[in-house]
Amino acid sequence: MQIVKENGPITGENIAERLNLTRATLRPDLAILTMAGFLDARPRVGYFYTGKSGTQLLTENLMKIYVKDYQAVPVVVRENVSVYDAIVTMFLEDVGTLFVVDENGHLVGVLSRKDLLRASIGKQELNAIPVNIIMTRMPNIAVCERDDLLVDVAKNLIERQIDAVPVVKKTATGYEVIGRITKTTIAKAFVSLADDE
Amino acid sequence: MQIVKENGPITGENIAERLNLTRATLRPDLAILTMAGFLDARPRVGYFYTGKSGTQLLTENLMKIYVKDYQAVPVVVRENVSVYDAIVTMFLEDVGTLFVVDENGHLVGVLSRKDLLRASIGKQELNAIPVNIIMTRMPNIAVCERDDLLVDVAKNLIERQIDAVPVVKKTATGYEVIGRITKTTIAKAFVSLADDE
Numbered sequence: 569m570q571i572v573k574e575n576g577p578i579t580g581e582n583i584a585e586r587l588n589l590t591r592a593t594l595r596p597d598l599a600i601l602t603m604a605g606f607l608d609a610r611p612r613v614g615y616f617y618t619g620k621s622g623t624q625l626l627t628e629n630l631m632k633i634y635v636k637d638y639q640a641v642p643v644v645v646r647e648n649v650s651v652y653d654a655i656v657t658m659f660l661e662d663v664g665t666l667f668v669v670d671e672n673g674h675l676v677g678v679l680s681r682k683d684l685l686r687a688s689i690g691k692q693e694l695n696a697i698p699v700n701i702i703m704t705r706m707p708n709i710a711v712c713e714r715d716d717l718l719v720d721v722a723k724n725l726i727e728r729q730i731d732a733v734p735v736v737k738k739t740a741t742g743y744e745v746i747g748r749i750t751k752t753t754i755a756k757a758f759v760s761l762a763d764d765e
Numbered sequence: 766m767q768i769v770k771e772n773g774p775i776t777g778e779n780i781a782e783r784l785n786l787t788r789a790t791l792r793p794d795l796a797i798l799t800m801a802g803f804l805d806a807r808p809r810v811g812y813f814y815t816g817k818s819g820t821q822l823l824t825e826n827l828m829k830i831y832v833k834d835y836q837a838v839p840v841v842v843r844e845n846v847s848v849y850d851a852i853v854t855m856f857l858e859d860v861g862t863l864f865v866v867d868e869n870g871h872l873v874g875v876l877s878r879k880d881l882l883r884a885s886i887g888k889q890e891l892n893a894i895p896v897n898i899i900m901t902r903m904p905n906i907a908v909c910e911r912d913d914l915l916v917d918v919a920k921n922l923i924e925r926q927i928d929a930v931p932v933v934k935k936t937a938t939g940y941e942v943i944g945r946i947t948k949t950t951i952a953k954a955f956v957s958l959a960d961d962e
Contacts, residue, residue: 570793588785596767600803630959655886662926664879681878682861688885689852719959722952729859731948751928751948755919758955762827762916 569617572607576616583615630761635721636714638757639735639747644669647676651687651702652694654679665732667745668703674742675711677703680731711736712749722754766814769804773813780812827958832918833911835954836932836944841866844873848884848899849891851876862929864942865900871939872908874900877928908933909946919951 571583580598584591598615601607605628608618620628643661645654647668654666658681668677679699687702688694710733712721721733735747768780777795781788795812798804802825805815817825840858842851844865851863855878865874876896884899885891907930909918918930932944 569797593767600766606797630955652886655882659883664928681882685852685878685882685885686856688882689849689891694886719956722956726949726952726956729949731861751952752923752926754952754955755923755948758827758951759916759919759923761958 572615573617577614579614633718635716638753642745642748647700648698650695651697654699655684667734675745677705679703721749769812770814774811776811830915832913835950839942839945844897845895847892848894851896852881864931872942874902876900918946
């Protein structure tokens, strides 16, 4: 590594020469260092030092986890259902966030347990209020897409102090809701990092 | 690494000999491989191969994150407060879970947004019901301690489908609540792995 660090890019042959070793003897070591990410190799150029520490390599692994790898199924309600029915749906479906869609199936709002709890201690009859009165509405909704990094969605959840974001597909007429990422999703990804091999 | 793999434990001197190098020349390389976790060294014994891949080293990093590194301040209520007051406390303190304590300050229950939402769509007057009627009570409460691994708490949150656990200190008479770990805590730890250097 010292040789590569100081002289890279350098061919395997040149490294072997400097160490008084044959190329064959050196090959397994170079392979391990390359696999581990400490060195990188380019055909016809040679080895160079990536400058990466163990922690940086961990970070890179995290940067390969996408929304699509972890997204869960979304639960949606129409904007004219009552707050009471939305609460019942939340319990039946056992989710903490509902996404609200219009008659074309496009995202128009989000309902969290917090929103519903706030409404439920109000003076109004829960059967009489439609969810579109109390929901967080577009364009104030955080969304994500299948190819976003999960870590960026996690940052967004923390910053906005929300429990979930819908995974959407942009269409000419609006957002189609195709999944959900929740804090539970993030916890699962966190645990899976520890369970890998 | 090949030499250590086949002959370990082996002293630095012996490795140097086999490579026709001086001990001094070899030292930086051995240091890097040891720091990276691929080799381990024991005084008066020598170097040996840890057999760990890059992914295993990532996992080990995760195994160094403890509850005490991330725990947040707990919000507690007494068991005789009304459900209505508990909901108000939840909004004022901006938390998703309250811990319920008895007159000695010992943990007796947990109240989630879900518990409070369920109660709020019931027929009862929220001002008239004390929280100890609707709370999850001991011994059915998941708890953790300062020195537990964060990843184990994350697993527990996922398995039990809960949002938070209290960090407790065991005393002769019961559990004292000294912190909280929530799904937000886990998301923060997840993000911090990506933000490290």
